[in-house]
Amino acid sequence: MRKRVPFLDLSSIHRDLEDELVAAFRETMRTCRFIGGPMVEDFEKNFAGFCDTKHCIGVGSGTDALRFSLMASGVNPGDTVITVPNTFIATTEAISQAGAIVDFVDIDEQTYNMDPAKLAAYFETKCHIDNPTGRAVSARTGSQVAAVLPVHIYGQMADMDSIMDIADKYNAIVIEDACQAHGAEYFSAKTTRWRRAGSVGISAAFSFYPGKNLGACGEAGAVTTDNEEIARKIRMLRDHGQMKKYHHEMEGYNGRLDSVQAGILNIKLRRLSGWNEKRRRHAAYYRGLSGQTDGLVLPYEPPWSKAVYHLYIVRAPDRNGLQEYLARHGIETGLHYPLPLHLQKAYSAMGYKAGDFNVAEKASAQVLSLLMYPAITSEQQDYVIGTVKEFLSERRSVA
Ligand SMILES: Cc1ncc(COP(=O)(O)O)c(C=O)c1O
Structure with missing residues (x-):
């Protein structure tokens, strides 16, 4: 199955x-x-x-x-x-x-x-x-x-x-x-x-x-x-x-x-601190994805920050390809967010255009949210990490 x-x-x-x-x-x-x-x-x-x-x-x-x-x-x-x-x-x-x-x-x-x-x-x-x-x-x-x-x-x-x-x-x-x-x-x-x-x-x-x-x-x-x-x-x-x-x-x-x-x-x-600690441990486990070439970018936590990983965001140049590949392997992901606010129809009257906020635009094209919640298991994370690596190495061999 x-x-x-x-x-x-x-x-x-x-x-x-x-x-x-x-x-x-x-x-x-x-x-x-x-x-x-x-x-x-x-x-x-x-x-x-x-x-x-x-x-x-x-x-x-x-x-x-x-x-x-x-x-x-x-x-x-x-x-x-x-x-x-x-x-x-x-x-x-x-x-x-x-x-x-x-x-x-x-x-x-x-x-x-x-x-x-x-x-x-x-x-x-x-x-x-x-x-x-x-x-x-x-x-x-x-x-x-x-x-x-x-x-x-x-x-x-x-x-x-x-x-x-x-x-x-x-x-x-x-x-x-x-x-x-x-x-x-x-x-x-x-x-x-x-x-x-x-x-x-x-x-x-x-x-x-x-x-x-x-x-x-x-x-x-x-x-x-x-x-x-x-x-x-x-x-x-x-x-x-x-x-x-x-x-x-x-x-x-x-x-x-x-x-x-x-x-x-x-x-x-009463459980929140424990749940946040678990999220931080899962984020550390995802470090298993590091060492990849191909431009996969993992979250950065500056020394002055203790993040609670509401979402776990990676950035990949071929984000859509990676998302589709993971979906084919049964791994659900999210996009936070696919279109920055200045380019939303709701804000067209502001008159902003593509290129006005380069970093936000680049992020929206490349970010992918991997699963992140206290109850995820190391088996699930191993499967996600393995599948991401598989995608990257397949892409490498095609290239
Ligand atoms: C960054 C941010 N601001 C505001 C909100 C609004 O919160 P709510 O959906 O409870 O109104 C959310 C919720 O999704 C959010 O993520």
Whole structure:
């Protein structure tokens, strides 16, 4: 029988935890506290502890978390927010939905994260300084750059010291898109300590979409921050602008975290560090692919980073050929992402064209995501590694 190696397998985790997860659901049925309540508060306390922040505010999704972070942290309608083209569209949707204007800087070729040198160049060459505020005004959008939104892509943090320094210089805030980076760490030379994803920027957004390192059994997200006022505003934004029932300080949203998901997340949070360690071990095992010629590029983890490998990305010149070959051998893979945001139809009005963000474009043509989740076995990894090597040597002999 032909082998089938799935790209993602969520079933084994849920089989192992089934009794505990069902008990959380039963508890909710018993108390009928479906939205908010002790389970949500408990999770918020625990996740803030995990991220090393003062506050965590549970919300409906990662997209809510990003949108509320932007709105509560001081980004106003019409402001410009800078992010990267190599991300999931939710990052830029949230910026637009907060009423702000998206612009991009390119990524670093080794880490696929925001390139601080490109960010500095954006401020230096594509903006002028507005004297009263000291803020940069983008020539492209015509508005003040209020925020920089780095995305800790694939589970590895962006170079936060550099990004924070550049943003500070222009009075812009930094909000982290940590939706793929639960538990990732960054060694900050500035503060001489390891910092957790979610604890460096003024606020940060997490997604608990089921396939994430910490995933709910449905939709869920959270914002982390040390800032009391931001936390307070987000608590209002997620709940129709109210702190007290039917007393609305502002218009808000229905963006609350429900109790069943919070109960489930609490149970899984206890395992998250162990699961992340397994992902790191699997990533080390994939090093068996190294030593290949033919331009196969494995993930790069700088000395200042402890990545949690939400995704395991390799780069291959004949990416499509490799993906097809693996598929023929029953190995599922993914593409994150096949088309950078500046070339998406949704953003055609921005007027960007091919060649504008070379590194992101090259990445989108070459990246391939190999399976990565705690439950993968060494047999599965051996099979993937062997099949990739087979493809490369067949190609070599044809050449
Ligand atoms: C980088 C990034 N940002 C934002 C999101 C949005 O999260 P959600 O799907 O929970 O709204 C995701 C989720 O896939 C993501 O990967």
